[in-house]
Amino acid sequence: MKGFNDNLRQILFLGLIIFIGILMLKHFYVFLPGVLGAVTLYILSRQPYRYLTYQKRWGKGWTSLLFILGYTVIICLPVYLAAILLTPKLVALFNNPVQLMVAVQTFSDKVYEAIGVRILDPENLKTALERLANNIPALLSGTANFLTNLLLMFFVLYYMLRNGDRMERYSNNLLPMKQENRDILSRETVMMIRANGIGIPLLAIIQGLVSMLGYFIFGITEYGVWAFLTGIASLVPIVGTGLIWIPLAIYLFTIGQTGNAIGLSIYSLVVTGNVDYFARITLLKKIGDVHPLITIFGVIIGLSMFGFIGLVFGPLLISYFILLVKIYRNEFSATPSREANNK
Numbered sequence: 001m002k003g004f005n006d007n008l009r010q011i012l013f014l015g016l017i018i019f020i021g022i023l024m025l026k027h028f029y030v031f032l033p034g035v036l037g038a039v040t041l042y043i044l045s046r047q048p049y050r051y052l053t054y055q056k057r058w059g060k061g062w063t064s065l066l067f068i069l070g071y072t073v074i075i076c077l078p079v080y081l082a083a084i085l086l087t088p089k090l091v092a093l094f095n096n097p098v099q100l101m102v103a104v105q106t107f108s109d110k111v112y113e114a115i116g117v118r119i120l121d122p123e124n125l126k127t128a129l130e131r132l133a134n135n136i137p138a139l140l141s142g143t144a145n146f147l148t149n150l151l152l153m154f155f156v157l158y159y160m161l162r163n164g165d166r167m168e169r170y171s172n173n174l175l176p177m178k179q180e181n182r183d184i185l186s187r188e189t190v191m192m193i194r195a196n197g198i199g200i201p202l203l204a205i206i207q208g209l210v211s212m213l214g215y216f217i218f219g220i221t222e223y224g225v226w227a228f229l230t231g232i233a234s235l236v237p238i239v240g241t242g243l244i245w246i247p248l249a250i251y252l253f254t255i256g257q258t259g260n261a262i263g264l265s266i267y268s269l270v271v272t273g274n275v276d277y278f279a280r281i282t283l284l285k286k287i288g289d290v291h292p293l294i295t296i297f298g299v300i301i302g303l304s305m306f307g308f309i310g311l312v313f314g315p316l317l318i319s320y321f322i323l324l325v326k327i328y329r330n331e332f333s334a335t336p337s338r339e340a341n342n343k
Helices: 004-053 060-095 097-115 123-133 135-164 164-174 179-217 223-233 242-254 258-272 275-281 282-289 292-332 335-342
Strands: none
Touching: 004 060, 004 135, 004 164, 004 179, 004 292, 060 135, 060 223, 135 164, 179 223, 179 242, 179 258, 179 275, 179 292, 223 242, 242 258
16 A cells, blocks of 8 residues: 555656646747757867866856857857848848749740740739738747847856756756666767757758859859858758759749759759768768758758757757657666677
8 A cells, every 4th residue: 555655646746747847848938949059059069168178277157158159150140141141132022023023924934835834823923922021020020039049048058068067967867767878868969969060050061062163153143142041041951952043043044044044953953952962971970870861850840849949959859759769668678688688
């Protein structure tokens, strides 16, 4: 009877912990990307920070501020450049949509003459532009939310860097699993965050540089600007760089540069679209061997759940799911240890 009462108290206590956790998460969810971002930057900064503070004897406070300043430049500069590059083009598009309508009509007519299928309709494009304009308030709200999470991320990162050792010991003691599995979880977390936190931006840079060569060859003006935007667009799952090069190819086609349009399309499909695959099997294997399907599905899930920081934590979430299944078997099943003994 005593054992039953103890189990019941344990279940009730665990249920209370889960209930309070869900309640806090529900009301803190909007700020979760900032905390996750701080965790990502902490893991990426952990080794160099310790080197500077323990071996070089730098002050922890000033070193933490130095790291935050560096991350501010790395994160905010691309966002700022994307904003100042895109804003004039979007303003011109909304102020004078007629030019775009004419280009779409011209392209649609040429395709219709060639294959007998009308793939673009100016009326549909007009409706899409109106919907985009109606979503601008939501975009501004998302920008304000992004800035709030950015400030929270740097605030949390400062204290994580200052108290990293104590925080890691405390977190390690909280995990209800064997030390062996705690070590596995820790290694997997570090590997996945490094692979995605470094690998995904690196892939964007590589695709941007490769696309710039194609834009230069096939006569795109401001090829550096479009290459920068292509690198950012490569972060979007599935469609990726097509968000930039497809409209550019259509533009070349409508102004009569059919050869350049075809050439750019082939180059973008064959070279720009596949360079990430070769980068994964060469450069990124040294950072962390993450299966491409985990990255693709993880990014889709992560963007929906966490926003921009989901690029890192989406793949991590899927990897965690797979890893926790393995840890569960290791914790509660005798099968893995028997297999290990047989080996």
